[in-house]
Amino acid sequence: MSTLVSPSPRPLGAARFLGAARRAQPLLRAVASIVLALVITSMLILMAGKNPIEAYGHMVMGAFGSWDRIIVGLNKTTPYLLCAVGIALCFRGQVINIGAEGQLAIGGIGAAVVALTWGTLPAWALIPLCLAAGALGGAGWAGIAATIRISRGVHEVLVTLLMNFVALLIVAEVLHGEMGEVGAGFPQTPLFESAAWLPKLISGTDLHIGILLAVLAALAASFLLWRTTLGFRWRLVGASPSAARYAGVSAGRAVFGLMASAGALAGLAGAIECLGVHYRLIEGFSAGFGFNAVAIALMGALNPLYVLPAALFFGFLETGALAMQRQIGVPSSLVLVIQGLTMVFVLCAIGRSDAEKI
Amino acid sequence: MDALFMTDFLAASIRIATPLALAALGGILSERSGTFAVGLEGQMLTGAFFGVIGTFLLGHIGWGLVAAALGGMGLALLVATATVRFHTEHMVTGIASNILALGLTSFMLRALVGQGQAPVIRIPTLEAWSVPYLSDLPVVGPLLFTQPPLTYFTVLAIVPVSLFLFRTRAGLTLRAVGENPQAAFAAGARPDRVRMAAIVAGGAFAGLAGAVLSLQQVGTFTDGMTSGRGYLVLAAIIVGRWMPLGTLAACLVFGAAEALSLRVQAFSLPVSSYVIQMLPYLAALAVLAGLGRSARLPAAIGKPFRQG
Numbered sequence: 001m002s003t004l005v006s007p008s009p010r011p012l013g014a015a016r017f018l019g020a021a022r023r024a025q026p027l028l029r030a031v032a033s034i035v036l037a038l039v040i041t042s043m044l045i046l047m048a049g050k051n052p053i054e055a056y057g058h059m060v061m062g063a064f065g066s067w068d069r070i071i072v073g074l075n076k077t078t079p080y081l082l083c084a085v086g087i088a089l090c091f092r093g094q095v096i097n098i099g100a101e102g103q104l105a106i107g108g109i110g111a112a113v114v115a116l117t118w119g120t121l122p123a124w125a126l127i128p129l130c131l132a133a134g135a136l137g138g139a140g141w142a143g144i145a146a147t148i149r150i151s152r153g154v155h156e157v158l159v160t161l162l163m164n165f166v167a168l169l170i171v172a173e174v175l176h177g178e179m180g181e182v183g184a185g186f187p188q189t190p191l192f193e194s195a196a197w198l199p200k201l202i203s204g205t206d207l208h209i210g211i212l213l214a215v216l217a218a219l220a221a222s223f224l225l226w227r228t229t230l231g232f233r234w235r236l237v238g239a240s241p242s243a244a245r246y247a248g249v250s251a252g253r254a255v256f257g258l259m260a261s262a263g264a265l266a267g268l269a270g271a272i273e274c275l276g277v278h279y280r281l282i283e284g285f286s287a288g289f290g291f292n293a294v295a296i297a298l299m300g301a302l303n304p305l306y307v308l309p310a311a312l313f314f315g316f317l318e319t320g321a322l323a324m325q326r327q328i329g330v331p332s333s334l335v336l337v338i339q340g341l342t343m344v345f346v347l348c349a350i351g352r353s354d355a356e357k358i
Numbered sequence: 359m360d361a362l363f364m365t366d367f368l369a370a371s372i373r374i375a376t377p378l379a380l381a382a383l384g385g386i387l388s389e390r391s392g393t394f395a396v397g398l399e400g401q402m403l404t405g406a407f408f409g410v411i412g413t414f415l416l417g418h419i420g421w422g423l424v425a426a427a428l429g430g431m432g433l434a435l436l437v438a439t440a441t442v443r444f445h446t447e448h449m450v451t452g453i454a455s456n457i458l459a460l461g462l463t464s465f466m467l468r469a470l471v472g473q474g475q476a477p478v479i480r481i482p483t484l485e486a487w488s489v490p491y492l493s494d495l496p497v498v499g500p501l502l503f504t505q506p507p508l509t510y511f512t513v514l515a516i517v518p519v520s521l522f523l524f525r526t527r528a529g530l531t532l533r534a535v536g537e538n539p540q541a542a543f544a545a546g547a548r549p550d551r552v553r554m555a556a557i558v559a560g561g562a563f564a565g566l567a568g569a570v571l572s573l574q575q576v577g578t579f580t581d582g583m584t585s586g587r588g589y590l591v592l593a594a595i596i597v598g599r600w601m602p603l604g605t606l607a608a609c610l611v612f613g614a615a616e617a618l619s620l621r622v623q624a625f626s627l628p629v630s631s632y633v634i635q636m637l638p639y640l641a642a643l644a645v646l647a648g649l650g651r652s653a654r655l656p657a658a659i660g661k662p663f664r665q666g
Contacts, residue, residue: 047469169635
């Protein structure tokens, strides 16, 4: 149809507006869901005998009140973004990967093993090695779930869920055994050599390069998904398994590729947490990432680029909530309420319609 | 020593399996009607919370049990509304409701009890109740007939649930909705209502299962005290092939794995306690992988029903 019209791919004004509006839709849906969640949550704050406006004020100040707060928020965003991008990829291919938490934990172990074994290497070699080990660990862990799904037909939700618990116990095991720091009051490895510490993005602050890596990963995932054959295959398997089969696309290979990619991203997140924030592997460092990342992926409409604002929201929500708890004593577990409600509302807003699109 | 160890081990298995089995009954209702019961974890947690709060505020453990069931049903109603009315993804909806339950219970505990770092409400636990005569039997007596009330309730509840599912018209309708909602609709059933009812009824069982943890076992509520049991239940349901008796057996196996993991630590084995704690999860994974495709799901599970 376009041969007669114009070789230019630029659509006309109205069409462009429509296209923009369609692209804005998931954002609107996400914002509406957040607002609804915040309104309901403010009733809870009222019931707890506090002023919601004051509480949210402290939350905002706690999240954005100073450069230090913003930097904490950005550092918190990093693992969320990485995990959520991987989960978004998986969901596009109808692979419901709930195992980011475990994959992140195993990634952290991988990075810690390398950092503690080859601590004498120079930073330019050590850091990439640690990150690679983390990604490999996460991919391997996710690969087990993918293998069980492909070879035995067991749904990956259950397998990845159960494997989360195993991964957390493995972290406890290595920290209480082989890798634990002797005499430390808390289960943790010794401090890594400073060569393994992630470089700072802004020197003199705590902001490490993780957020940069995470944004790059989101861009790469987006490119992969919409500009490569592999990405098309993955989307095809998710959108229409029968069409994919007809086109000769192997569903098993897609499942494995998706899970391994998501695992690698989560593992990378684990490595970044260890190298950038704690400078060691500590117990409980992965807690809560798995489920939150699912919420973030959904809020971002399973689009690696839209996932970025959703991850920022979650990152800053958490730093803000901690401040709120310190300032006026509203329990920070309210964050979970906001997250859970937002997730339910986003799900209701999406319905089934989006899942059927390529 | 050996016999004593075995009795103690089996008793612990039953104790650990009780909340799993009770929640599983609820999960079977939900999944047989076509909705994945991933929200069990949150419904159990809510039940555990309201069990303690209800007992504490209303002064009687009976009211606590009512509150536990209602709490589980409330959360299940949210899941039911989202999945049935809004056609949301079942697994993710369930997980969202679990996050919500974790946050709500933890928030409400602090809002109700005060701002202390670790708010605690202590409740006397439900006492074991000996069945007259039968409890005097050797081995079997202390094992099977000296148990707290909710354990008996769990075992007994399997009968009406099985009868309902497989011997009544309503049960047939429920299963038909899980297998082929279109056909059930054509036959005059209302698939959406059936699913809502099944999920909410399942929530009552899950809520009581949570009360087993808080009222019968621990006597208090702590944040996230279900710690993944709801997910083990999902595995048990698959292993039990959506049959109440088979699922009960699977729950006993998981209970035994955990009981073993608690006891093996007493022997000085060369494996650490963390490796042993993995046992229930590894057992669940191994059984799932072993069963593989032979575990046939209700055909319409996870699929929304659209009229016409």
